[in-house]
Amino acid sequence: MTPPLNSSPSRRVRREPGEGLLAFFLLLPAAALLLGVLLFPMLTTFRDSLYLNKLTEPWLTGFVGLKQYAQMLGDARFGAALRNTLFFGVLTVGGSFLVGVPMALAAHLPSRARDVARVALLLPWAMPPVITGLIFAWLFNAQYGVFNDLLVRAGFIQEPLRWLSTPGLSVLAMVLTIVWKTSSFVALIVLGGLQGIPKEMIEAAQVDGATPTQTFFRVILPLLAPSLAVAFIFRTISAVQVFDIPYTFIQQAPAQGLLETLGVYIYRTGIEFLDFGYAAALSVALFALSLAVTAVYVRFVRDGGNS
Amino acid sequence: MRTRLTLTATLALAALGSAAHAATTLTVFMGSQQRPEIFQPIFDRFEKQNPNVRIKIETGGATSEAQNQYLTTVLAAKDNTLDLFLIDVVRTATFAAAGWAEPLDAYLPSKDTYLKAFLPGPVAAASVGGKLYAMPAFTDAQFLYYRKDLLEKYKAKVPRTWDELAATAARIQKAEGGSLQGFNFQGAPIEGTVCNFLEMTWTGGGSVNDVTSPAAKQGLGFLVNAVKTKLAPAASAEMKTDDSRQQFQAGNVLFGLNWSYAWAHFQGNSPQPTRVKGDVGVAALPAFGKNASATCTGGWEWGLNAYSRNKATAVKLLQFMSSNDVQREMAVKGAYLPVRKSLYNDKAVLAANPHFKSLYPIVTKARPRPVTPAYPRVSEIIRNNVSAAVAGSKSVDAALNDMKRDLEPLLK
Numbered sequence: 001m002t003p004p005l006n007s008s009p010s011r012r013v014r015r016e017p018g019e020g021l022l023a024f025f026l027l028l029p030a031a032a033l034l035l036g037v038l039l040f041p042m043l044t045t046f047r048d049s050l051y052l053n054k055l056t057e058p059w060l061t062g063f064v065g066l067k068q069y070a071q072m073l074g075d076a077r078f079g080a081a082l083r084n085t086l087f088f089g090v091l092t093v094g095g096s097f098l099v100g101v102p103m104a105l106a107a108h109l110p111s112r113a114r115d116v117a118r119v120a121l122l123l124p125w126a127m128p129p130v131i132t133g134l135i136f137a138w139l140f141n142a143q144y145g146v147f148n149d150l151l152v153r154a155g156f157i158q159e160p161l162r163w164l165s166t167p168g169l170s171v172l173a174m175v176l177t178i179v180w181k182t183s184s185f186v187a188l189i190v191l192g193g194l195q196g197i198p199k200e201m202i203e204a205a206q207v208d209g210a211t212p213t214q215t216f217f218r219v220i221l222p223l224l225a226p227s228l229a230v231a232f233i234f235r236t237i238s239a240v241q242v243f244d245i246p247y248t249f250i251q252q253a254p255a256q257g258l259l260e261t262l263g264v265y266i267y268r269t270g271i272e273f274l275d276f277g278y279a280a281a282l283s284v285a286l287f288a289l290s291l292a293v294t295a296v297y298v299r300f301v302r303d304g305g306n307s
Numbered sequence: 308m309r310t311r312l313t314l315t316a317t318l319a320l321a322a323l324g325s326a327a328h329a330a331t332t333l334t335v336f337m338g339s340q341q342r343p344e345i346f347q348p349i350f351d352r353f354e355k356q357n358p359n360v361r362i363k364i365e366t367g368g369a370t371s372e373a374q375n376q377y378l379t380t381v382l383a384a385k386d387n388t389l390d391l392f393l394i395d396v397v398r399t400a401t402f403a404a405a406g407w408a409e410p411l412d413a414y415l416p417s418k419d420t421y422l423k424a425f426l427p428g429p430v431a432a433a434s435v436g437g438k439l440y441a442m443p444a445f446t447d448a449q450f451l452y453y454r455k456d457l458l459e460k461y462k463a464k465v466p467r468t469w470d471e472l473a474a475t476a477a478r479i480q481k482a483e484g485g486s487l488q489g490f491n492f493q494g495a496p497i498e499g500t501v502c503n504f505l506e507m508t509w510t511g512g513g514s515v516n517d518v519t520s521p522a523a524k525q526g527l528g529f530l531v532n533a534v535k536t537k538l539a540p541a542a543s544a545e546m547k548t549d550d551s552r553q554q555f556q557a558g559n560v561l562f563g564l565n566w567s568y569a570w571a572h573f574q575g576n577s578p579q580p581t582r583v584k585g586d587v588g589v590a591a592l593p594a595f596g597k598n599a600s601a602t603c604t605g606g607w608e609w610g611l612n613a614y615s616r617n618k619a620t621a622v623k624l625l626q627f628m629s630s631n632d633v634q635r636e637m638a639v640k641g642a643y644l645p646v647r648k649s650l651y652n653d654k655a656v657l658a659a660n661p662h663f664k665s666l667y668p669i670v671t672k673a674r675p676r677p678v679t680p681a682y683p684r685v686s687e688i689i690r691n692n693v694s695a696a697v698a699g700s701k702s703v704d705a706a707l708n709d710m711k712r713d714l715e716p717l718l719k
Contacts, residue, residue: 058406159541162542164545165544165697
């Protein structure tokens with residue numbers, strides 16, 4: 001297990017005899033709960049991935065070993081979903097930092113905009129993702145959408161854009177939506193980091209004659225690195241698993257092949273096509289992908305703890 | 308203390324006693340969109356006639372997809388707490404293959420005679436391999452809605468062919484100017500789009516078994532062309548069923564394809580204001596050349612849970628629900644299209660819904676969408692390709708070739 005970040009031998013409390021046993025019993029309920037809701041479904045999903053279980057062809061049952069994993073390798077749709085997931089991951093994680101870090105600064109630095117920025121920062125974060133997807137799909141609507149209306153009024157376009165039914169635009173619309181939704185998460189974490197930077201450091205930099213730009217890049221940014229890394233890793237994990245917003249968009253847009261993420265493909269395979277075995281195998285693949293990202297996180301935390 | 312104990316014991320015994328005598332409780336699942344409030348009084352009547360039976364309505368899910376998702380979860384776990392469920396007609400084959408819907412044949416000794424009084428479309432949609440897997444509850448179909456006032460103004464006839472429709476629409480659209488849509492159909496990746504494509508193909512003499520046939524090309528080509536020639540709106544690939552309804556209701560559409568529910572909205576029974584009250588006509592879909600008109604069967608049907616412990620009682624309720632009396636009541640109070648033929652000539656029904664008379668020849672021609680357990684996949688393949696063609700991101704040929712490639716292994 002990972003030791004707590006600030007543990008050092010000198011601060012460790014001496015253990016009373018029997019304390020270990022007490023700790024064990026105190027941890028037991030939470031551990032049992034976690035095992036029940038996390039480990040158990042994980043194991044059953046893995047088991048399901050080794051069996052055929054397709055309700056539309058119920059006579060096809062039985063143990064097939066790794067066959068459904070082999071099927072995945074030849075499945076063009078799985079490949080596309082995986083590519084889409086990674087593509088959206090890069091765009092939306094990057095985008096959420098480009099928007100989230102300035103948002104955090106606006107909410108941190110004393111200015112008139114600060115209160116507004118703090119409210120604006122919480123709103124997208126508090127909004128359920130499915131609702132976000134539905135609202136944005138409506139905002140991007142070709143005929144009634146607010147975005148088209150604004151763009152036409154501002155004179156940027158003559159004819160309304162068909163955001164959802166033009167392949168490239170539908171991708172852009174979805175990326176913008178996810179960035180809007182997830183930037184505030186980045187901003188919240190970075191804001192926390194900013195507030196942990198002692199004022200003296202910044203004042204010292206200013207006394208030494210640093211310009212605001214220099215202060216930001218030479219002092220603030222390096223001190224923010226741990227918060228940025230945590231935000232980055234959490235964002236990446238959620239980007240790999242993204243489901244809600246693509247799922248709502250995909251029901252509006254014909255450019256399905258471009259918008260389907262791994263999460264959506266799993267849902268469709270299991271709940272819509274009733275192929276539980278293959279859906280389980282796909283889930284294990286997604287799990288492996290998430291695990292890879294998480295491994296980076298665990299390593300980061302451990303190294304952070306040691307240094 | 309003792310008295311309390313005795314009391315508790317007595318109560319417990321009483322409860323046990325009544326449980327033994329009581330009544331079978333039938334649990335019926337339906338979605339909130341099917342308006343349980345219309346069904347409740349009908350179930351109450353059944354309870355009165357059958358004092359041993361209690362009926363409990365369980366609702367869940369606002370859309371066909373959400374309800375299906377719930378039922379999938381429950382039935383995959385072999386749950387026996389639901390006895391009957393209301394399902395979309397496209398689900399029959401899936402529920403049959405999964406073993407969730409009990410075949411009703413054994414419970415209906417003279418099935419063929421019994422079903423003779425029903426419309427053929429809903430019965431075909433409820434049957435798989437000659438067996439009846441569900442009882443038609445109420446039916447639906449897509450119709451051609453048109454603006455009577457505009458046709459009169461320009462002395463135009465209700466079109467019998469798609470070419471006539473295009474010509475009339477172009478003429479009136481030009482004369483009226485503004486934002487009037489000559490033709491409105493569903494092109495978003497949704498179920499209505501699947502129906503629109505099938506109808507265009509059927510009315511050209513084609514079938515879903517050969518989607519690269521000249522009939523299918525002509526059909527999809529017509530939809531794509533309607534967008535290109537601005538007869539239909541540029542954003543038709545984003546048009547969903549209720550968008551179509553709202554635009555027609557706002558007075559922006561001359562000819563529109565839609566389900567029966569739109570009628571009540573057009574007449575003012577709607578959350579949005581209507582600008583077409585009294586000016587709407589309903590007709591059968593046009594056809595290409597001399598081909599026959601056709602339309603898609605919609606509507607819902609009752610499935611009997613294969614794991615239910617009260618099957619015989621449940622079937623009794625099903626027969627009650629599809630009886631003349633109940634079908635009439637549902638038509639009068641809820642404007643549901645009856646599944647029994649004779650009711651389209653029934654005084655009470657026509658008094659409440661005068662337009663049902665003109666719907667009858669259309670619903671008798673309604674055809675089911677492909678009845679296959681893989682329907683969700685079939686639907687996805689059709690709707691995505693049609694939508695992409697309407698959006699212009701795929702050519703008609705490419706869309707149909709992709710459709711054929713993906714449908715072939717599923718529709719053998």
